[in-house]
Amino acid sequence: MSLLENLNPEQLAAVTLPNQSALILAGAGSGKTRVLTTRIAWLIQTGNIGPNGLLAVTFTNKAAREMLTRISAMLPINVRGMWVGTFHGLCNRMLRAHHRDAGLPQLFQILDSQDQHAAVKRMLKAANADEDRFPPREVQNFINAAKEEGRRPRDVEIADESSRRFADLYAAYEEQCQREGAVDFAELLLRTYELLSKNEVLREHYRSRFRHILVDEFQDTNRLQYRWLKLLAGPANVVFAVGDDDQSIYRFRGANVGNMAEFERDFHVQNVIRLEQNYRSFGHILDAANALIAHNKRRLGKNLWTSSGKGEPVRVHEAGSDNEEARWLVEEIQSLAREGLRLADIAMLYRSNAQSRVIEHALFSAGMPYRVYGGLRFFERLEIKHALAYLRLLANPDDDGAFLRVANFPARGIGARTLEQLQDAAKSGGMSLYKAAGALAGKAGAAIAAFLRIVESLRSETQGLPLKEAVEVMLERSGLVAHYRSEKDGADRVENLLELVNAAAAYIQEEDANDLAAFLAHAALESGDNQAAEGADALQLMTVHSAKGLEFQAVFVTGLEEGLFPHEQSVFEDDGLEEERRLMYVAITRARARLYLSFAQTRMLHGQTRYNVASRFLDEIPAGGLKWLTPRLRGSSPMEDVAWAAPKRVPQPAVPDHGFRIGQSVLHPKFGQGVIVNAEGSGIDARLQINFGRQGMKWLALEYAKLQPA
């Protein structure tokens, strides 16, 4: 059986597990995707189920695509039509199929986070809510949190006046969405959950159809997603959950690692299979990762190993400043490139996006090509949003969000007053803006009427046209392209709009349904690439979060400073530090052959210089596997026989009379090593503010503190 060739014993056991639910603890680089896809192929090949008898769920569209590609490489079957997708994608599919049962219009629109934000703002305005007490962002978070707990407005706990108001606003938001036929991300999940929960026939239909349910990145599921799975699975179905609790880094978004333990209990898991053999990194890198993560208390437990030898030590570099760190990075990368490493095989990771600036600056000055991941994605761009809004109005005239977005864009003399007037009319008539617009008279009415004519003629002209041509007509008729052509910096936007035509042409809908609605759902569910074009050999820059799931020949983890990584905000959060450590674990395990850890003594943050202590994570990695590229003040390691880099240059302020200066490292008998961050007073009366990293920030009187220069 060629399918099962070259699987290690644990992988093999997982793939061929008999019909009972199982939890696969798959460490980084342990062949998780391979196990998942081979399992599917094996189930089908052995006649256990047909391609349509299983459902596989992932978190990203990319992962879903990858899975389908691999399956079709393993089996001579048509994978189109298989239920492999993201939670949201699969829910969308169910809701489209059963929109009536779910209480939704056939062409319901999906709101992405941006759209939702706008919708909440609109609702708050209509409800006359005090913007200071109810900021849109907070209300949005409240609503999403409630939905992810499976709570409707009536289920929200009301403790005080404020929570009562929040619940009311939530209700108003729901009403608005329902009226407009709009569904946000969390709603896709909750609606489907409620649909299955209330409708026994449907529930049984899907339960008997999907005998096998497979879940990827299980540690990232939130409470609602877990309940959804539990509901869909029922007692007789087999759930194959793959995850790694050590790589749970999205708790702040509602991911609940606790689902893993709960899953074991709820599904009577007999088999927890650990995939611990790592096929990605060399020994020293894995040792570092293992040692680090061992500092976490709550773990299911796992130790990665490799048969490929220790490899190179983990290199550590200390820089005087963020700028110096960046310059060193460039030099080091240049030497890696000279050794023949492709730039695209090198990643620079950082904890927060703001850190990329300094690095980018240095790379730019050195003329080194790089690519930054993150930022605006294709379908999130303003001009694309505008274009989509026109399309949305065609699909669903009651979409007030779309109406407001483009009624006066490009400008056609519809002012804020007109729109307000219109909103009032719509509200009192209990109808959508579009419907109310027809009745508006007077001068304002004329402008509005012109807009309606545009939409109506668009509608009739695109009737029956293939999607691609419909988009072309829309771009033309709406005046969007013309508008951006006439704008001085509009060239990129025009290009993007034309790219939208390509996207429409390339879009192949999965089954049945309305082209346009399906394309709009696609646009909302898959916001597109957020990385520059492939092809050119360029260095990869990204946050540690977005590096999850990727691997590189060489990895630089930068900015390893207390307060930055671990982030200072994290210490206030329950379990925050452990999550930061998991994040560091993810960072380390991205590297195949070479891993660099770097930090800087000073860093410009929020417009002022901060003096930092090295991250505690550096101390949590055994010194034996580390090779310091810069001199260290204390401690030693066997590998410290390296040529030391140029002496550190810290910008030095004038030395005050007491002999201590800002930025200086000092040693305190109780608090250990710290860095002077601030000082006031002079002579014997001076007080120094010292950052002791883990011990915190302290103000010490020089007279009493027994400080010595370190």
Next chain:
DNA sequence: AATCCGTCTATTTTT
């Protein structure tokens, strides 16, 4: 309706 200016704020972000 577009632009300018002061104020505020500042992790991470699969869908």
Next chain:
DNA sequence: TAGACGGATT
């Protein structure tokens, strides 16, 4: 430092 936002100005 830099961007986002709201209010005021042209």
